[in-house]
Amino acid sequence: MSFLHIADLQRNFGGLRAVSDLTFSVAQGEIKAVIGPNGAGKTTLFNLIAGVTPPSSGQITLDGARIDQLKPYQRVERGIARTFQNLQIFKDMTVLENVMVGRHARTRCDVLHGLLRTRAALREEEAIRDSATQQLERLGLAHRADDRAGSLSFGECKVLEIARALAAEPKLLLLDEPTAGLPHAETERITDTIRALNAEGVTVLLVEHNMRMVMRLSHSILVLNYGRRIAEGPAEAVRRDPAVLEAYLGEEDDDA
Numbered sequence: 001m002s003f004l005h006i007a008d009l010q011r012n013f014g015g016l017r018a019v020s021d022l023t024f025s026v027a028q029g030e031i032k033a034v035i036g037p038n039g040a041g042k043t044t045l046f047n048l049i050a051g052v053t054p055p056s057s058g059q060i061t062l063d064g065a066r067i068d069q070l071k072p073y074q075r076v077e078r079g080i081a082r083t084f085q086n087l088q089i090f091k092d093m094t095v096l097e098n099v100m101v102g103r104h105a106r107t108r109c110d111v112l113h114g115l116l117r118t119r120a121a122l123r124e125e126e127a128i129r130d131s132a133t134q135q136l137e138r139l140g141l142a143h144r145a146d147d148r149a150g151s152l153s154f155g156e157c158k159v160l161e162i163a164r165a166l167a168a169e170p171k172l173l174l175l176d177e178p179t180a181g182l183p184h185a186e187t188e189r190i191t192d193t194i195r196a197l198n199a200e201g202v203t204v205l206l207v208e209h210n211m212r213m214v215m216r217l218s219h220s221i222l223v224l225n226y227g228r229r230i231a232e233g234p235a236e237a238v239r240r241d242p243a244v245l246e247a248y249l250g251e252e253d254d255d256a
């Protein structure tokens with residue numbers, strides 16, 4: 001059964017169709033990659049799923065329920081969390097506090113409770129801290145928990161972004177270029193991390209330019225060009241698809 005279902009999704013920016021008549025599904029437990037040349041509509045698609053960008057038309061269904069009219073935080077409550085292509089780290093906060101921000105997206109205590117420091121708010125804060133610590137342990141970053149996030153390496157920041165997304169306990173994790181700019185060893189580490197999270201039951205949708213990583217990690221690949229689906233399927237089929245080869249002709253090979 002499809003876990004995330006996208007039907008006839010469209011997003012226009014003026015006269016430009018950034019995402020056009022797009023229909024596809026992500027099965028529960030799947031790792032699906034979205035690839036395509038620059039400007040193909042990958043980030044717009046992520047923004048549509050996360051609720052940052054409203055669709056011009058079409059439907060998004062998660063676990064059988066429509067989510068396309070929900071606000072971003074409501075989608076987090078339904079189990080969608082994301083990382084960003086351009087890292088959104090709070091450099092002056094500690095690593096642990098950065099992860100706690102992700103968890104706050106799901107907690108019940110409102111601002112007033114927080115200000116009054118009621119017992120419920122304090123208990124909740126403690127639970128958030130514990131859960132954030134667990135995510136850092138899960139991703140091997142616990143030893144940096146109390147360090148200023150600004151002191152992390154670029155690779156550690158990428159891991160921190162994933163830890164923060166996990167703090168919301170997502171069922172569907174959207175990863176926007178999780179290995180972009182990373183050297184080989186760190187790319188391998190993030191690849192292993194994604195595989196481990198998936199083995200724990202997290203469904204993954206990722207945008208990634210590193211073809212070697214995409215081919216090795218994904219159960220299936222969706223290829224976009226000019227906002228449209230031009231191919232979809234397992235790595236072996238997609239890499240030989242003439243429409244895909246043509247779309248990538250002249251594109252720089254990011255597989256280095």
Ligand SMILES: Nc1ncnc2c1ncn2[C@@H]1O[C@H](COP(=O)(O)OP(=O)(O)OP(=O)(O)O)[C@@H](O)[C@H]1O
Nearest residue numbers: 013016017018036037038039040041042043044045
């Ligand atoms: N807010 C916006 N206003 C106008 N045009 C936009 C906006 N966001 C995206 N676009 C356009 O929509 C198209 C798709 O862009 P998008 O960023 O989704 O592509 P992408 O596949 O993520 O590209 P890249 O691989 O370079 O990140 C592009 O032509 C882009 O210029």
